[in-house]
Amino acid sequence: MIEVVAKLLRGPVFLTGEVLECVITFTNPMTARSTSASSEMLAWASAQIHCQFHTSESRVALPPSEDAKHDVQAENETVFVPNRGERGKCILATPPKILFCDLRLDPGESKSYSYCEHVPLDGPPSFRGQSVKYVYKLTVGCQRVNSPIKLLRVPFRVFVVYGLDDYQFPPDEAVAPTNPFLDEDENIKKDTRLVDLATEMLMSSTSRRSLLSLQTEEHVQEEYQRKPRQPLSLSTHARHQESCLHTAKTHFSLPIPLSATPSFITSVVSLRWRLHFEFVTAREPVEPPTVLENQSEIITWTGAGKIDVDTFSWDLPMKLRKSTLKNFQLLN
Numbered sequence: 001m002i003e004v005v006a007k008l009l010r011g012p013v014f015l016t017g018e019v020l021e022c023v024i025t026f027t028n029p030m031t032a033r034s035t036s037a038s039s040e041m042l043a044w045a046s047a048q049i050h051c052q053f054h055t056s057e058s059r060v061a062l063p064p065s066e067d068a069k070h071d072v073q074a075e076n077e078t079v080f081v082p083n084r085g086e087r088g089k090c091i092l093a094t095p096p097k098i099l100f101c102d103l104r105l106d107p108g109e110s111k112s113y114s115y116c117e118h119v120p121l122d123g124p125p126s127f128r129g130q131s132v133k134y135v136y137k138l139t140v141g142c143q144r145v146n147s148p149i150k151l152l153r154v155p156f157r158v159f160v161v162y163g164l165d166d167y168q169f170p171p172d173e174a175v176a177p178t179n180p181f182l183d184e185d186e187n188i189k190k191d192t193r194l195v196d197l198a199t200e201m202l203m204s205s206t207s208r209r210s211l212l213s214l215q216t217e218e219h220v221q222e223e224y225q226r227k228p229r230q231p232l233s234l235s236t237h238a239r240h241q242e243s244c245l246h247t248a249k250t251h252f253s254l255p256i257p258l259s260a261t262p263s264f265i266t267s268v269v270s271l272r273w274r275l276h277f278e279f280v281t282a283r284e285p286v287e288p289p290t291v292l293e294n295q296s297e298i299i300t301w302t303g304a305g306k307i308d309v310d311t312f313s314w315d316l317p318m319k320l321r322k323s324t325l326k327n328f329q330l331l332n
Contacts, residue, residue, distance in 0.1 A: 003027040030108035042103040045142035048096040054088035054133040082139035126157040130233035212240040217272040275316040283308040
């Protein structure tokens with residue numbers, strides 16, 4: 001028996017274009033029955049990133065898949081197919097990388113291998129909605145001699161952040177002190193600064209503030225709708241309620257969750273953000289209490305026990321983008 005452990009070095013959240021690094025360890029565990037003849041032989045191991053697309057059958061009607069070749073390969077247990085056995089469709093995959101060939105492990109022996117790959121720039125963000133899901137995974141496949149392929153899947157999350165590629169660092173950052181004993185590649189240093197910059201800006205713009213409503217609309221494109229005039233799927237991320245009687249102006253602040261998926265559009269679904277307002281107004285003016293100028297007695301004014309009201313709602317469409325220039329941008 002071989003144990004396989006995969007560890008993401010920088011955690012489970014990545015930006016598009018960022019380098020994903022993973023250490024994969026293969027171990028032949030020592031047991032009480034282990035002997036010199038208990039060595040294990042692995043023919044090969046490979047790793048690959050892919051994005052799996054899932055749909056709700058009650059909401060989305062996709063055309064039949066034309067990728068017959070992929071289906072034939074998936075049935076062959078000697079071919080490395082990262083999404084074998086999974087529901088949905090693989091819409092994006094990086095080229096597979098071979099970790100090793102012909103590995104022999106004695107009882108109690110371990111070998112570790114490093115896997116590095118850029119998260120594709122042209123993919124959608126990770127998203128788990130009511131109609132569709134976009135799920136990213138790193139899949140490690142290995143095969144013992146004369147045995148079927150075994151797969152290990154490591155899920156991770158991908159954010160799309162706009163403006164990182166065009167960001168210009170100030171001159172003082174270019175001459176910042178570095179460790180003279182480390183031979184750092186300039187591209188690696190730049191990638192690290194970009195990731196730290198994006199993380200800092202996202203944290204500052206999504207920090208929790210005092211708790212109206214902030215909502216997302218999940219809209220399936222008309223040609224893929226399961227039913228005619230299919231309603232939108234709504235999700236509420238924050239609410240705020242305020243009494244503004246006798247108030248000329250007011251303001252509010254709604255927290256944007258750090259894990260929120262920005263606005264995006266694919267061929268199947270679009271995600272839109274909006275501010276949903278619900279107003280409750282009195283049918284007749286509510287007059288404030290009248291206090292005479294020479295009134296000496298103490299008067300306590302209490303609100304009316306019953307007021308006839310009307311309610312109406314209003315939606316303000318907006319775009320939510322994660323950007324290095326304006327942090328989270330709310331664009332009307």
